[in-house]
Amino acid sequence: MIDIHCHPLPGVDDGAISFDVAVAMCKMAGKDGTTCLVATPHCNYKYAFDPKTNRAKLQELQAAVGETPKLLLGCDFHLSYDNIQKLTADGSNFTINHSSYLLVEFGEHFVPEQMDNVFYEIEVAGFIPILTHPERNPTIQAKPELLFHWATRGCLVQVTAKSYLGGFGSKAQALSEEWLDRNLIHFFASDAHDLVRRPPGLSACYEKVAAAKGKETADLLFEKNPSAVVNGEPFPPAPQPLGPRRAPKKKSWFSFLRG
Numbered sequence: 001m002i003d004i005h006c007h008p009l010p011g012v013d014d015g016a017i018s019f020d021v022a023v024a025m026c027k028m029a030g031k032d033g034t035t036c037l038v039a040t041p042h043c044n045y046k047y048a049f050d051p052k053t054n055r056a057k058l059q060e061l062q063a064a065v066g067e068t069p070k071l072l073l074g075c076d077f078h079l080s081y082d083n084i085q086k087l088t089a090d091g092s093n094f095t096i097n098h099s100s101y102l103l104v105e106f107g108e109h110f111v112p113e114q115m116d117n118v119f120y121e122i123e124v125a126g127f128i129p130i131l132t133h134p135e136r137n138p139t140i141q142a143k144p145e146l147l148f149h150w151a152t153r154g155c156l157v158q159v160t161a162k163s164y165l166g167g168f169g170s171k172a173q174a175l176s177e178e179w180l181d182r183n184l185i186h187f188f189a190s191d192a193h194d195l196v197r198r199p200p201g202l203s204a205c206y207e208k209v210a211a212a213k214g215k216e217t218a219d220l221l222f223e224k225n226p227s228a229v230v231n232g233e234p235f236p237p238a239p240q241p242l243g244p245r246r247a248p249k250k251k252s253w254f255s256f257l258r259g
């Protein structure tokens with residue numbers, strides 16, 4: 001399995017609090033079956049993003065961890081005006097393994113207006129946005145059809161494994177299950193930050209997806225799709241996103257009378 005969203009680099013954001021924790025997180029992921037892990041430090045108003053520092057820390061971490069999992073760099077890219085400017089100037093610092101694929105996150109409680117324009121700008125600049133954990137965002141929880149709207153306009157969707165397993169509450173879990181049924185999810189990732197509260201590991205989620213949707217779907221979401229991303233390849237054919245389920249129409253008294 002390939003994990004495209006994780007925070008193991010120590011001292012760069014709110015992820016691993018020490019080098020030892022970072023090593024233990026990577027080893028935990030490897031033991032759980034993750035063969036490739038993308039370190040995606042935050043880039044927002046709170047945490048500066050320094051590609052040179054990140055590269056050095058990644059190298060040091062890989063040397064301590066050994067060959068597996070293979071560690072790559074990306075960015076948990078916060079959608080803000082400043083960041084979009086940086087992206088158009090030199091985006092490959094932020095994309096996953098210098099590909100065209102870019103993780104994008106909204107603020108915790110906020111979805112910018114004119115999101116269609118922002119995604120459009122990102123795509124025109126040559127990047128493919130991967131929206132991170134929309135199931136955990138209260139604004140999208142209140143208006144879940146936004147996701148269908150964006151997914152049908154070229155935005156890829158990453159859901160947090162722990163959400164699908166119920167660890168982020170019933171709303172996030174119900175949305176993850178519904179969106180999986182409607183082919184709106186392209187990846188599950190750990191978004192791991194530590195060893196206890198938000199640990200790495202995808203196998204429990206893989207098993208649940210395989211049980212619900214079959215092994216082929218699980219392999220697509222945990223292996224094939226993320227493999228295209230880390231290798232900078234075209235995205236594999238995806239099943240057609242399905243629109244919202246409509247409640248069956250209630251029969252009126254007239255229709256009963258007419259038979």
Ligand SMILES: [Fe+2]
Pocket residue numbers: 005006007076191
């Ligand atoms: Fe993250």
